[in-house]
Amino acid sequence: MENKKFLVLLQDQNASALKKVEREFKVSLTSSEELSSTNKSYNIINANNGVVYKNLGVAVMDEVDMDQLKSAVNNDRSPVVYFEEERDFFAVNEMNLINDLKVKAAELSSMVAELENFLIKKPLVQEALTEMEWGLKAIGIDRAQFTGKGIDLCILDTGFALSHPDFADRDIVGKSFVPDEVWEKDPYGHGTHCAGTAAGNVRSDTGKRYGIAKDCNLKIGKVLSNKGKGTTSGIIDAIDWALEHKFRIISMSLASPVKLNEKPSAIFEAVGRKAMENNCLLIAAAGNDSKRPAVPAPVASPANCGSIMSVAAIDSQMHIANFSNGGINSAHGGNINVCAPGVDILSARPVKEGANSLYTLMKGTSMAAPHVAGLAALYMEKFPDLRADKIWELLESTAKAIQNLKYRDIGSGLVQFVP
Incomplete structure (x- = not known):
């Protein structure tokens, strides 16, 4: 049987339960409390060592036999209640769509090259800039007197x-959870x-606004x-870090495709509940x-x-984007909660040699999620006593049917922002 990396949901993570797991799987478990900038989880996890994320009740172990995990789940005396194999996630933006087309349809290569050239090299003209303000206006940011402060x-x-010069005066905190790559470069x-949409402000060259919560405390994982x-x-790992630091909003413009009738991940379901219990709203x-x-x-x-x-x-035009996924697995979980602007969205880009636009x-849908995250920050500032679950309810109850x-x-x- 092939050994693989697994995420394991634990019924309990007291000392006795963790000792049982260590004995059963012949592994040494390190608590996320012991992780640091020099002691990172991806340097610890191997055949002999795993990590337990204390804020989530989830362990990650490498080179574990699947049959042994199945046996543990079926054993009432084992702390292991569920497991799943690690999967890959991807940024869900236009460039991913383009890359898929390159593989699946070589005849579109010239069109792809032209679009990539526009996205990466072509400076924006004033007409395009004016159009790009549609997203903020569509969700009522022009009516908002709040900035996400605090x-x-x-x-x-x-x-x-x-x-990026638009963020020169911001105190931004971050951490990398990717081996050998730093968070402060992109x-x-x-x-x-995505960060520009959720937490930016105005263009340094024209003064036109593209961001929502300009005074929030921006954190990067x-x-x-x-x-x-x-x-x-x-x-x-990153969600556990965010909860440890009591961040209020986590925005994830990333996704892993699922099949028709596939059930949601019990790991992420448990993580989302833990986040809510810790007064943190997860948005994805x-x-x-889709190919609508x-x-x-x-x-x-x-x-x-x-x-x-x-x-x-x-x-x-208030049309659903042709790529946007829908709630067609709702019987097994997987509903859409809200929608936001996600087509032709203007925001910040890294400073690149030879490029003449920032x-x-x-x-x-990557561009839509940070609109909701930024709006959530405004509501949290406006209603400081509302917990994360009530902010969720507010976002849904004030949303506008189309x-x-x-x-x-x-x-x-x-x-919508409702004053």
């Missing part, structure tokens, strides 16, 4: 370009774009590599696997968990 908002993504650009790829264990992109109108795809992981807010994407346009769009696709509707 709210800890965490972006789990590909890192952040700390050198060659991929995805995390910087690098869980996706410089190529836009990550794993379950890295994301779990619904995924970009013919073939909508189910909400991806981890957004398909009932304890994590799932965000779909719409365009400026901003770019992107689309994806004519001719199905609940399956947009949930309660387009998120």
Whole structure:
């Protein structure tokens, strides 16, 4: 039987329970309390050592036999109640869609090259800039007198370009959960774009606004590599870190596709509940696997968990984005909760040699999720006594239904700031 890395949900994590796990699997478990900038989980986890994330009740172990795990789950005396194999997650933005097309349809290569050239190299003109303000107006930010002041908002993504001039006066804290890569650089650009939408302010060159919660305390967890790829264990590690520091909002513009009728991850479901208990709201992109109108795809992981807010994407014409996943697995979990702007979204991009713009346009449910995260920060500032579950309820109850769009696709509707 092949040995693989697994995430294990524990019934209890007291000393006696952990000793049972160590004896049963012949592994030494390190508590996340002992992790630091020099003692990182990905350097610890191997055939002989695992990590227990104390805020989540989840352990990660490598080279464990699946049959042994199955036996433990079926043993009432074992602390192990569930396990799942680690899976890959990806940034859910337009560039991923393009890369899929490159593999599946070589004849589209010229179109892909042209679009990539626009996204990466072409400076934005004033007409495009004006259009890009549609997303903030659509969710009512022009009516908001709040800025997210005092709210800890965490972006789990590909890192952040700390050198971006729009954030020069911000005290930004971060940590990398990707081996040999730092959080304060973002060659991929995805995390910087998402952070800009949720927590940016105005363009340094024109003064036009593109961000929502400009005075929030921006936190960065690098869980996706410089190529836009990550794993379950890295994301779990980062969420545990965020809860340890009592961050109020975690935005995840990442996804792993799921199959029709596939049940949500019990690991992420438990993690979402733990976060809510710790007064933290988890928000995730619904995924970009659909080929609408013919073939909508189910909400991806981890957004398909009932304890994590799932965000779909719409365009400026109030149409569901053709790539945006929908709640077609609802019988097994996987509903859309709300929708937000996710097509032709203007935000920050890393400073790149030879590039003559600090901003770019992107689309994806990745772009929609940080709109909701930024809005949540405004509501948390406005209603400081509301806990995370009530903020979730507020986001849904104030969302605006969109004519001719199905609940399956947009949930309660387009998120709104209501004064």
